[in-house]
Amino acid sequence: MGGAMLARWIADGADPANIVAIDPGAPDVPAGVTLVAAPPEGRPDVLVLAIKPQLLDAVAPSLASTNPDVLVSILAGVEEATLAAKIPARAVVRAMPNLPVAIGRGVVALHTTSDDARVRDVAEALMAPLGLVEWIADEALFHAVVALSGSGPGFAYRFIEAMAAGAAALGLPAAMAERFAIATVEGAAALAADSDVGPAVLADRVASPGGTTRAGLDVLDHGAAMRRLVADTLTAAARRSAELAEAAR
Numbered sequence: 001m002g003g004a005m006l007a008r009w010i011a012d013g014a015d016p017a018n019i020v021a022i023d024p025g026a027p028d029v030p031a032g033v034t035l036v037a038a039p040p041e042g043r044p045d046v047l048v049l050a051i052k053p054q055l056l057d058a059v060a061p062s063l064a065s066t067n068p069d070v071l072v073s074i075l076a077g078v079e080e081a082t083l084a085a086k087i088p089a090r091a092v093v094r095a096m097p098n099l100p101v102a103i104g105r106g107v108v109a110l111h112t113t114s115d116d117a118r119v120r121d122v123a124e125a126l127m128a129p130l131g132l133v134e135w136i137a138d139e140a141l142f143h144a145v146v147a148l149s150g151s152g153p154g155f156a157y158r159f160i161e162a163m164a165a166g167a168a169a170l171g172l173p174a175a176m177a178e179r180f181a182i183a184t185v186e187g188a189a190a191l192a193a194d195s196d197v198g199p200a201v202l203a204d205r206v207a208s209p210g211g212t213t214r215a216g217l218d219v220l221d222h223g224a225a226m227r228r229l230v231a232d233t234l235t236a237a238a239r240r241s242a243e244l245a246e247a248a249r
């Protein structure tokens with residue numbers, strides 16, 4: 001995820017000479033970005049933490065002397081207070097991005113208890129090139145955000161896969177089925193984003209009376225099958241986020 005954010009920042013015009021990536025694993029980084037195995041001397045303006053939540057305790061001591069102006073954490077679950085207790089920083093901002101930030105079409109939720117307007121400005125300016133950016137005042141809602149927009153692309157890809165597999169089972173060549181499924185979901189989402197009515201109304205507009213869509217929607221709606229499946233899916237993801245928070249405390 002850190003790599004996806006970095007790729008977008010550079011595509012948006014950030015100067016790679018101003019960016020230092022800290023990763024002992026020596027991954028590929030964009031040209032001009034300095035890659036180091038351990039934090040260099042000096043105090044960064046912004047430190048973006050993009051390790052797995054389970055690595056926090058192992059990595060935090062190595063960051064203890066960095067003392068950034070703003071620590072931005074994208075760790076699922078892990079709370080602002082936990083981060084503040086483990087990594088000294090003037091301010092901590094939690095961010096929950098998602099994978100489409102790589103093309104500037106992501107969602108980034110932000111949270112901080114800092115009342116310093118400059119901290120909020122820095123976080124907003126950093127995230128603006130990544131897509132839709134919104135502040136969440138109540139940190140407890142971050143579990144829902146992780147489930148919806150953080151994990152959501154994974155769930156959307158499963159749906160696309162299932163659409164394509166369903167069409168292939170009806171005889172469409174598999175590659176064409178996948179192309180059509182992706183373009184259908186992309187177009188449907190773009191229309192919804194551009195529309196002044198909600199998705200329920202749009203679904204009804206697709207469903208001609210007595211037609212094909214209604215026959216299909218009746219399957220999804222029977223016993224609220226789709227709603228229940230998706231609610232269970234998001235609940236499982238949110239529960240996991242809470243477990244990660246608890247484990248990191």
Ligand SMILES: NC(=O)C1=CN([C@@H]2O[C@H](COP(=O)(O)OP(=O)(O)OC[C@H]3O[C@@H](n4cnc5c(N)ncnc54)[C@H](OP(=O)(O)O)[C@@H]3O)[C@@H](O)[C@H]2O)C=CC1
Pocket residue numbers: 001002022023024025026027050051052053055059074075076096097098099150151
């Ligand atoms: N994937 C997603 O869509 C999203 C992920 N997140 C959050 O982003 C974080 C990363 O997730 P994800 O990208 O999926 O996981 P990855 O395992 O792909 O990324 C973690 C990265 O951290 C590196 N790393 C490991 N140890 C260290 C260390 N000691 N110091 C610095 N870097 C280290 C890893 O390197 P190596 O591979 O060499 O071990 C790897 O590049 C998680 O906290 C997750 O909750 C948030 C929103 C969305």
Ligand SMILES: O=C(O)[C@@H]1CCC=N1
Pocket residue numbers: 076146150151
């Ligand atoms: O699966 C995960 O834990 C991360 C957080 C949100 C998306 N990916």
